[in-house]
Amino acid sequence: MQLARLQQALAARQQAGLRRQSQAFTQVQGRLLHCNGKAYLNFSANDYLDLASDKLLQGALAEGASRYGVGSTGSPLVTGHHSAHADLTAQLAEWLGFERVLLFSSGFAANQTMLGSLAAESDLLLLDKLSHASLIDAALQHKGRFKRFAHNDLAALSRLLPAIPGADSHSLVVTEGVFSMDGDSPDLTAMARLCAEQDAALLLDDAHGLGVLGEEGRGSWFAQGLKPTDLYCYMANFGKALGVGGAFLAGRKTLIDYIEQFGRHYIYSTALSPALCCAVSKSIELVRTEQWRRDKLYDNIALFQQRAAAAGLPCLAATGAIQAVMLGNSEHAVAVSQQLREQGIWLTAIRPPTVPPGTARLRVTLSASQQPADIEYLIKMLQQALLC
Numbered sequence: 001m002q003l004a005r006l007q008q009a010l011a012a013r014q015q016a017g018l019r020r021q022s023q024a025f026t027q028v029q030g031r032l033l034h035c036n037g038k039a040y041l042n043f044s045a046n047d048y049l050d051l052a053s054d055k056l057l058q059g060a061l062a063e064g065a066s067r068y069g070v071g072s073t074g075s076p077l078v079t080g081h082h083s084a085h086a087d088l089t090a091q092l093a094e095w096l097g098f099e100r101v102l103l104f105s106s107g108f109a110a111n112q113t114m115l116g117s118l119a120a121e122s123d124l125l126l127l128d129k130l131s132h133a134s135l136i137d138a139a140l141q142h143k144g145r146f147k148r149f150a151h152n153d154l155a156a157l158s159r160l161l162p163a164i165p166g167a168d169s170h171s172l173v174v175t176e177g178v179f180s181m182d183g184d185s186p187d188l189t190a191m192a193r194l195c196a197e198q199d200a201a202l203l204l205d206d207a208h209g210l211g212v213l214g215e216e217g218r219g220s221w222f223a224q225g226l227k228p229t230d231l232y233c234y235m236a237n238f239g240k241a242l243g244v245g246g247a248f249l250a251g252r253k254t255l256i257d258y259i260e261q262f263g264r265h266y267i268y269s270t271a272l273s274p275a276l277c278c279a280v281s282k283s284i285e286l287v288r289t290e291q292w293r294r295d296k297l298y299d300n301i302a303l304f305q306q307r308a309a310a311a312g313l314p315c316l317a318a319t320g321a322i323q324a325v326m327l328g329n330s331e332h333a334v335a336v337s338q339q340l341r342e343q344g345i346w347l348t349a350i351r352p353p354t355v356p357p358g359t360a361r362l363r364v365t366l367s368a369s370q371q372p373a374d375i376e377y378l379i380k381m382l383q384q385a386l387l388c
């Protein structure tokens with residue numbers, strides 16, 4: 001009987017043209033991904049700096065596994081915290097300038113902890129309308145007041161901030177350095193100023209900013225001139241530009257000490273593999289020193305933008321590695337994605353509920369791995385599919 005309910009939900013999703021399917025890729029090597037014996041140009045991965053298949057990272061992972069073992073063997077406060085974890089948190093704190101850092105096995109878990117442990121029942125939680133599912137889900141569990149402000153709209157945010165904060169009630173403002181589906185960014189400088197004026201705390205998810213933006217890839221906050229102390233809590237993950245997996249929260253020592261004691265996703269979950277920590281550590285070294293990766297990515301972004309504008313493609317205004325080609329209708333988005341696949345391009349259609357109804361799109365991710373000719377070819381095929 002319960003299975004019947006699940007089957008109904010699956011059938012409804014199928015009928016609406018919204019059922020998604022994973023693919024078993026045999027190889028994803030930066031520029032090309034392989035599926036069912038065919039190679040495709042990869043315009044869908046978040047491997048912005050082409051690090052996920054880097055030989056040095058592979059070596060660091062193998063060496064980490066032989067030195068520390070594969071698994072962490074426990075949660076961090078039992079047996080899961082090894083010297084590899086301690087070295088990585090120290091490296092992150094030094095790179096970014098935060099007082100203390102705590103590791104998580106995913107950005108989803110880190111966001112759950114960030115909001116779940118830091119928002120007290122008396123607090124007002126304010127989230128951008130286009131926040132990632134991990135933030136929305138965490139906010140929905142908040143027992144106190146929770147509101148969403150119009151996307152990147154500072155005036156809307158300021159109208160929601162109470163003029164006089166209560167004695168034991170704080171406002172927590174949550175945003176992202178680069179939004180995962182639209183690819184745009186808030187004015188973090190103005191937002192930090194507004195938060196400081198209103199005695200509100202600013203919490204930043206920088207999943208798509210770390211590694212890509214700012215000097216040595218320190219992230220969107222650094223690129224916009226913020227200091228670590230302008231942020232109450234900073235979340236970023238290792239599975240995007242850093243090419244590995246896992247995540248961290250960073251902030252003042254007291255804040256991280258508190259999360260270590262009260263963050264349930266931290267306390268009651270097996271710690272990240274120490275071997276993965278070694279790979280992340282090597283990745284940070286490369287992110288900091290190999291500026292050419294960011295330069296190549298920025299060149300690819302500029303080329304895509306210039307050619308897409310010239311071709312009249314319906315792109316959202318975004319300056320980063322995520323460029324959304326807006327199609328609106330889900331079936332149309334899937335059909336175009338399929339057509340591109342037949343021409344050797346892997347570009348996934350993004351549909352509701354990941355994005356709001358009526359805003360299905362092709363989410364182009366640019367990377368340091370792509371060649372200019374790949375981008376020219378993508379534009380030509382998109383133009384053919386959409387405009388002819």
Ligand SMILES: Cc1ncc(COP(=O)(O)O)c(C=O)c1O
Binds near residue numbers: 107111
């Ligand atoms: C903005 C944002 N936050 C959080 C996450 C979750 O991170 P992870 O994939 O490490 O769980 C993602 C990834 O999809 C994301 O795009």
